[in-house]
Amino acid sequence: MSNGNGAGGRRIGDVILKLESVSLHFGGVQALEDVSFDVLEGEVRAIIGPNGAGKSSMLNCINGFYHPQGGTITYKGKTRKQMRTHEAAAQGIARTFQNIALFKGMTTLDNIMTGRNLKMRRNFLWQGLYLGPARREEMQHRAFVEGIIDFLEIQAIRKTPVGKLPYGLQKRVELGRALAAEPDLLLLDEPMAGMNTEEKEDMCRFVLDVNDEFGTTIVLIEHDMGVVMDISDRVVVLDYGRRLADGTPDEVRNDKDVIDAYLGAVHD
């Protein structure tokens, strides 16, 4: 895995992702309107906002699932209006989903192995024969995946079909699959939604550990304000598809527009 950190602590680098005036609409519905912000290498960046603010749409634009009608997205210095999902994946963007998208009938191990798909060089015929190079390759990938299983402390469910696992663990497996792609940029869509306090604390620790140990840049969407304020370096706030605020957790917390949007305000 890429490891940008020295022994001295986390290192925040240059801009890895820059969005400029991104606009997205579905027919008459304006999902995103003129949104700009950037993400620095090695930071934990949170996107927050009320329901329907356009947070998931934003992630979908970043990993190429949606193609915004206006604006540009610059990733690793390359500007492009449209990026296809497989291109995004090949360039080191991985994500998890709000509603878990795992193969329910497959084991934890197999699910995480699918995350290595892009890294496999042998074609399916070789893999089917499971000879020589294909076998060696499989073993290398398995070793890598075992590293992730160890990291996420899910050894006990290695061979358990994912569908049988409780929700919190499924989320962790999904994180594992995203990590298997060795991402430079990791997009997490509500990684702690629906969890109890203990599961949330575990997940927070894993997110921070991923960022810390592998130097992975993380963009996450989250509703739990306590979590967001604790773990992110900078926060961007969306409301009705527009950018409402952008800054450190403290700045955002004290921003008048944000307080209004979240708590409601009397407009005079």
Place this chain on the structure above:
Amino acid sequence: MNDTDKASTDHGGTETFDTFPKLLIENARRYGDKHAMREKEFGIWQSWTWNELADSVRALACGLAAMGLKREDKVAIIGDNRPRLYGAMCAVQSLGAIPVPMYQDSVAEELQYVVDHAEARFAIAENQEQVDKLLEIKDRCSKLEQIVFDESRGMRHYEQSFLQSYRGVQAKGREFDTANPGYYEAEVAKGSGKDVSIILYTSGTTGRPKGVMLTHDNVRLTAANGIERDGLRQDEEVLAYLPMAWVGDHIFSFGQCYVAGFCVSCPESRSTVMEDLREIGPTYFFAPPAIYENLLTTVMIRMEDAGAIKRKMFHYFMDIARRAGIAILDGKQVAAIDRFLYRIGGFLVYGPLKNTLGFSRIRIAYTAGEAIGPDIFDFYRSLGVNVKQLYGQTEAAVFVTMQPDGEIKPDTVGTPALGVEIKIADSGEVMYRGPGVFHCYYKNPEATAQTKTEDGWVYTGDAGFFDDDGHLKIIDRAKDVGKLNDGSMFAPKYIENKLKFFPYVKEAVAYGNGRDYVATFINMDLEAVGNWAERRNISYGSYQDLAGRKEVINLVGECVKKVNADLAGDPHLCGSQIRRFLVLHKELDADDGELTRTRKVRRSFVAERYNDLVDALYSDAETCHVETQMTFEDGRTGTLEANIELREVDSVAPVAKAS
């Protein structure tokens, strides 16, 4: 000392290998590339040969010497069962210093007491979790100087100069070793069997833990005697999964491993133990009754959910096993037809079941610590798993009595172990003397004098007697055996154990000494009762909710009635039948101090904490309101409120029984 001579000649040399570091060097010479330890890491069992283990221990010992570890220094060792931590014990012993293993799940304050009391200069910790606890208490433990950690994950931002990695210390040790040739050998040679090899802190149901000092001779001789009695060989397979701070693990996974030279495997993590058990298939196994009980409960629950044919087959063959299995295991006469059916059952049911449990290859399995339910005990024995009971203490380096093969009774703990003498004091208390008897309690001469007599007899604190076949039977802690106001004998543990033998009852606490009648707190078993409730369409939101349901209280009431019927048949104890009981609204928990770390109920603490409930049991009240402080897993505290229902149970007329 005859025993000393025997153990050394057993090992086949003219030299005496009277300490563990000496044994390690000898084992590396004798067994070389045979496996000494195994650990599952990254999904694969990684093996260490005796040569590799000896090399690793030597490097660590030299590293610790370079850091300034002196003879007689104490070294705290804390973490899950890991080969490197077992290695650390031997490395510390090589330098004549004394390892002090700690319970890995103790909270910081518990740890502080032990680290401080032991005056540990060094600590060797498994991972970040343990290092964090040590850092929290370091300021309050004046003697603690250096901390060595094994797993580096999460440790990169720790910059304290007194923190070193295990590998780093080993690297330093290899340099030191090259610079000082012969140093290691000389240090090992200085050791003798009379030296203290380890301090084990007892968890203690009352008061502060006491540090039991055992010598190399204590551990080595009892280990050797156990090996001889059970005929253990060099090719045994053992899984080390019980806390390293517990004397049993020290004997089974360290002492006997070094003396017999067999391989010990460490599980991947605490949550994978059952799976690792299946993969390793141990031949020599130890588990407290709770583990056998949990395994049986899981089997039964899964059988309830199985299809009708499977269920029928299971019950049919289990009946045959109950009828014939134990007799076959004990080598007694069995009707040919039963023997035949048992064969078929072995193929269809027992074999696959034992395989799922990881018990296929077991030759000898032990249980100890608490009484095991006769049903549970018989279940495993009828499957052909040779489970036996032993009675042991930290002060005896485990073995006091053990059941010989073929003479197994569910309610006794067997005959004296090799080299151990036993006598019953006038008060009814069991006393023993033997090669494993501890040196003394560390820094506690009063306690030593109270427990150990001048001529080496040790008070066990347990009341018991020998039955007609010379097997020891333990009834209760000597000080807990009391009397009701009408003069009937009251043995609380005996009653509690009878209750706990029901799958629906997890824990029970009985009161009665100096009272008019016996009353009990009962803790239901969430898994068993939860499953029972689900099958009856009884919905519940939480533990507390379920424990308060009328149906559940009725269910528990039935168990209490059966216990009374059972007690009525015992001439000594028929007077102490249970009159009133209640089902507790929360699970008794070690984090709240209600259980010890080895999961034994601290009766007096519970009585004090639930004072109101005890008073209510001895009144006419039908409900009682309680507020309880509880500690969550993350250390925060909260309050739990509940209205608890109290129930009355009819007593059964005593049955006159000719014994």
